[in-house]
Amino acid sequence: MKILAIESSCDETAAAVVEDGRTVLSNIVASQVEEHKLYGGVVPEIASRRHAEAIVGVVDEAVKAADCTLDDIDAIAVTYAPGLIGALLVGVNFAKGLSLATGKPLIPTHHLRSHIAANYISHKELKPPFLCLVVSGGHSHIVEVLSYTDMRVIGRTRDDAAGEAFDKAARAMGIPYPGGVELDKIAENGDDAAFPMPHPHVDGAEYDFSFSGLKTAVINLIHNKQQKGEEIPVADICASYRKAVVGCLTDNFLKAAEDLGYTTLVTAGGVSANSLLRRELERLCKGKYTLYMPEKSLCGDNGAMVGSQSYYEYLDGNIAESDLNAVATLPIDQRGF
Known part of the structure; x- marks a missing residue:
């Protein structure tokens, strides 16, 4: 077909x-x-x-x-x-x-x-069920993919998405759009231990994310150095910040996998191209989980x-009529037509 x-x-x-x-x-x-x-x-x-x-x-x-x-x-x-x-x-x-x-x-x-579904193209053997970390500019979710069309969100961001947090921090450092992509490249040459960053948790929702406090912390760090007239070590800040964001993502994702008994893990979305996220997941999953990530081009x-x-x-029979309309906001586990 x-x-x-x-x-x-x-x-x-x-x-x-x-x-x-x-x-x-x-x-x-x-x-x-x-x-x-x-x-x-x-x-x-x-x-x-x-x-x-x-x-x-x-x-x-x-x-x-x-x-x-x-x-x-x-x-x-x-x-x-x-x-x-x-x-x-x-x-x-x-x-x-x-x-x-x-x-x-x-x-x-x-x-x-x-x-x-980009993973179905990159990995033709992949089939549900599996646990997926969906990370992009506007979304950060942990999703149980129970079948190709039946999904359940078990974790989500309470404020900024991971990609949005990368973009806003990049803008504060004067890094041109698309900020998250450029921040990732710059971070490769920085010291990720140079600046300690907070590691936010959401009380009562152990799989949920919160990036607004982390974003505020790095922006305050940058502004403080600017006000003192100090040089801003962009590469070190990028590396430290990227490590903190990725740490939040991997910690919650792997905890959910362990708690729910999933051994097949998948990533998706624009931020799944992030260099450190890919390396960290490969390292943490080795010998314990089967990890699938889409090709960077997808x-x-x-x-x-x-x-x-x-x-x-x-x-699954999901066919629309001529009255189909666009929907700006719609959870992944719902139909809007």
Whole structure:
């Protein structure tokens, strides 16, 4: 079964053709990073306009790169939640029109479920159940993946997501957007023991995260040095801060795995490309857990991951009608259509 999948939840216009949920025939991404870099972050109105400009060309290129035509496509999939509402609406309305014009089924797909499904592409042997750490700019969850479409959140951030915490700290140090990616690179050359950082815990919710206090601590450290006219050792601060954020993520994730008896662990989302997170999980899981991580090229937003998850949504009967709408906020274990 060939699915044409469309993703436009943030600042990448993406489309892909995926066969049977595991084989990527094409994967085209048009990024807006350079334009949003001018503003230090994603500007939702600009993102929506650029999606509208790019989506026809991106979808056309995805179909051609897969060496097929729309007649060869069996279904149309689209990210409908969560994300920037204007950006989502571009993809949803385009997919609805394409579905109507071609008579192909329309498969509404959750963005975070798609991030998890990126692992089905990278690791064709992977099957649920497993425990997944979903970490991105807007989300930090620990999720029980009970089946391809049945999921249960057991841990989540109470404030900032891990990616957001990286981005805000990077901005305070004058590191250009995308801050989290650049902070990770700079941290590779720093001393991660140079600055002790707090290790937040959430009382009564041992698997939940809280990054706002940690973010405030590093911003106060930077401001204190600026006020004293001291040089800011950017690499050392980046390394110390990254170690603290990653420590919070790995501690809660592995505790949940031990408590719930999972031996298969998975990561997903943009922050799963973080160098230290990948190294630490490989080290901590060695000999005890089977660890799966998506290829770095599939950690960010892309159409292939949507095409993978949508195949399983289709098998589960999750087909939308022409009244499908975009949803800005929707838990991973709920349906919004």
